Amino acid sequence: MGQPVKEYQDIPGTTVFDADQCRKGYGVNMFCMSLLKADNRTAFKADEAGYLKQFDLTPEQTEAILKRQWNRMLELGGNIYFTAKLAATDGLSFQQVAAIMTGATQQQYADMMLAGGRSPNGNRSKAEWANKNG
Numbered sequence: 001m002g003q004p005v006k007e008y009q010d011i012p013g014t015t016v017f018d019a020d021q022c023r024k025g026y027g028v029n030m031f032c033m034s035l036l037k038a039d040n041r042t043a044f045k046a047d048e049a050g051y052l053k054q055f056d057l058t059p060e061q062t063e064a065i066l067k068r069q070w071n072r073m074l075e076l077g078g079n080i081y082f083t084a085k086l087a088a089t090d091g092l093s094f095q096q097v098a099a100i101m102t103g104a105t106q107q108q109y110a111d112m113m114l115a116g117g118r119s120p121n122g123n124r125s126k127a128e129w130a131n132k133n134g
Contacts, residue, residue, distance in 0.1 A: 002115060004133065006018070015071075015074040015075050017074075017079050021077045022077065023077070023081075024055065024076065024077035025061075025073075025076060025077015025078045025079065026077070027055040027056040027057040027058075028055075028057065028061050028064075028065065028073060028077055028078040028082070028083070029053040029062060029074060029077070029078060029079050029082040029109075030055055030056075031052060031055045031065065031083075031086075032078065032079075032082035032083055032085045032086050033082055034055075034087060035083065035088075035089050036085060044089065045089070048065075048066055049062070049066060052066070057109075058076070059078055059113070060072075061073070061076045061077070061078075064076055064078075065086065068090070070083065070087075070097055070100055070101045070109070071101050073086075083097075095109060095110060110121050
């Protein structure tokens with residue numbers, strides 16, 4: 001029997017971190033939290049793939065981390081606040097990662113946010129988005 005569809009799963013471009021995502025992403029999030037310690041950051045940067053082997057990760061999660069596929073990490077259970085620790089390890093700001101995740105340059109992302117953010121019109125449900133974008 002499959003998981004019931006949750007109303008918020010219909011929001012385009014959004015992965016809501018709920019209890020199911022938390023369970024799914026436990027290994028991703030524990031890896032990210034390990035980066036709080038300088039020694040762990042050094043070990044990770046020296047051998048990223050090797051370092052990841054100590055965490056209970058799926059092959060998809062490992063690939064997303066190694067390729068820095070930020071949106072995919074969230075889809076696979078990563079928490080945005082935990083994955084930000086990986087970004088910081090790479091010397092990226094939260095704004096830089098958000099720009100990457102939205103397909104914008106950092107300046108385009110900053111300008112959009114300073115102008116009030118993305119309009120909710122046409123972005124409230126996947127069905128509404130599909131109707132708007134054909």
